[in-house]
Amino acid sequence: MLSDLSGWAITAVAVLGVLSVAAGVAVFVVDSMARATFALLASFLAVAGVLLALDLVYLAVVTALMMTIEMAIMAVFMIMFMMNPAGLMPMTMVHNAKGSAAVGAGVFVLLAVGIWTIDWPTTNPVRPDDSTRQLGEAIMGSHMLVMLVIGIGLFTTILAGTVLATSRGRYDRLGPGLDAEHPDDPVPGGLRR
Amino acid sequence: MPEQTLAEAWGLVPAVLGIVAVGLVLGVVVTAVDRVVVFGAPGAAVEPIRSSARLLVEQRRTTLAPDRLLWRTGCVAVPTLALLSLAVVPVAGRTLWSTSADLVWFNAMEALLWAAVWLVGWGPNAVHALTGGYRFLAQGLAYELPLMFALITAGLGAGSLRTTDVVAAQESLWFVVTMPVAFVVFVASAAAFAFWGPFAAPAAADIAGGITSELSGVDRLLVEAGRAVFLGASAAMAAALFLGGDSGPWLPGPLWHLLKTLAVVAALVWVGRRMPVLRPDRTVEVGWMVLVPLTLLQALVVAVLVLNGFYA
Known part of the structure; x- marks a missing residue:
């Protein structure tokens, strides 16, 4: 190789x-x-x-x-x-030094064992002319489900992180009945909504 | 098949030097046009050269306890990234290097510029500079996604992310005709990445110059030159991606590309200098609620046209 x-x-x-x-x-x-x-x-x-x-x-x-x-x-x-x-x-x-050292060493061992024990292909496969096109076809074809699941998972994580971290919710913005005409935001947006 | 790149045609070192020279000339042209529009006198065109010479010999001023490593890194990175983005812009019909992901390369250099400008604001350990740096980041959140969709739309129409392929795909019809939204968003985002014109809030007067407030001497020259070179490179890229690059009658191709680039620069400066500075907190909602759907719709229209064989 x-x-x-x-x-x-x-x-x-x-x-x-x-x-x-x-x-x-x-x-x-x-x-x-x-x-x-x-x-x-x-x-x-x-x-x-x-x-x-x-x-x-x-x-x-x-x-x-x-x-x-x-x-x-x-x-x-x-x-x-x-x-x-x-x-x-x-x-x-550095937080939780002992725990993270244990996790780090464990992952390193796992990956190193994986690298040395996997039966890597030895015959030289033909290299594609255009790796970008090959990648695109894989993502939009056979691996689309994986990409969708990962994408939605990442998006949910970002939303969940923001929701957990912010102290304001929809009732703070739109009042107890959620019926305020304009949301009460500390920083107004650019659309005057 | 990829055509010959500039590095293959001229040899690596002459090609790199040529691109650097082109970038610097573009930067000087952008600043000169800018000064002429701002001062209203043609004589102001030499002002950038004069102030560059002055900044070169000016003694550097510093602040209390700056993060010198990151500050200098940011200052050097701004012009370097501007020149690197020029590597995939066609000059004389060829790009310095050509890959199957040119447009993503251009976008990556812009993203790195984003981080570098924040460093310039962070480095001096001063409140106005830091405020400017964070304004730049916040503003970037507004236009980064629309810009990506604008770039991708051009690649979609050509069926390739290679700049020379995008230029070649416009032989019959310039992309600006079917992609006006993408064109405007691309040019506006270029101005925003150079925190220039209506997007100059990170370096605005209300925070004493923001990012640029603590810059002096060579550092200021590097950052200002980087801004100008990036604007010039983006104008050349806009001409290549949306205005047909070097296609045109009678005149030789490179001259057409130069004329289109100058037209984009002139239009950008003329319009940009007539607009007020936008507040960054007002741009994010506009970016996400208006520009993202608009650019997505633009991409959808182009995708449908591609499926109908419109560009074939």
Whole structure:
């Protein structure tokens, strides 16, 4: 399998892999919310670079795109819901150190065992001309159900998280009978509703 | 099959240098047009060159306990990402590099720009800059999704995410005819990503310049240049995706693309400078309640046209 790749690509994968792990470690070493966020982003961008080196352009670019937006939205959530909204005070990303160490080690062992025990295909399958088209056809075809379930699951999680975190509900907005003409919002929207 | 890229045609280093030069020229052109429209005097066109030279020699001022690493990273990232987004914009009929996901690449550079501008606001550890950074994030939530749908609509019409394919698909009819909403949303979002014109609230006067309030010297030059280059790159991309790129009679193709780009820049500046600055808290609801359904409807219309073989 590796023989397909040029020496340049293998080097890039190795260097970017180390970079992504190092940036991942940095998330738990730095003492500021912003630095932790952007260390995590750097880690994801290194992963995107690995995908790019493997010639999976769409996956690489979409990883960079989604992870960047995710980090930016995390910054928005930070100011919405955290006690230290600006993230200006020193903090740490390490919580429940013993429990998370156990979970981390367990997942690492699981993945490592999986990687070394799975019977990877040895015959070289024909590489598609256009991996983007192949991916699109898989997502819109045979794997559509999986994508739909994951998509709805993610969406529900986001909604549930917001609903749990916010202190205001529809009765605060529209009154006890839900019959107010205009919702009473702390920040008015742009449509004057 | 993918055509030859600029890097293959000219060699990697000359192609990269060429794209950087094109980006800088576009940036200067955008700023010059902007100054002329704002000051109303043609002589103001040289002002950007003069102020760039002044910023280059200006001593850098700093704040108390800044996050220097992230601040500098953000300042350098803004122009870098603007130039990287130009890598998939056709110049002389070819893009610097061509992949099967060019449009997503362009969008990813915009998203990274989003994060970089927040860093510029975060870095100096100053209240106005931080407020500006968060305004930019909030504003981005409003137009990120409509922008994605606008980009995807162009890709949908061409049946490809490759920029050169999108240009080639417009030989008989420019996409702006069937995708007017996507075109307007794309150009407006470009202005918003450069926090310029009506979307300048993150750098507005009511928060003493916001993101740009603590920038000085080379840092300010980098951020301002990045904004201008990004606006220029987006105008060139809009010309390629919706106005037929280099198609046109009599004149050579690249000249047509340049003329269309300049027309988009002129229209953008002329309209943008005549509108008041929008409040970010008023843009999100408009973005989600009006623009998202509109762009989705636009994509639906194009999808139906594609199924009917309209673009074939």
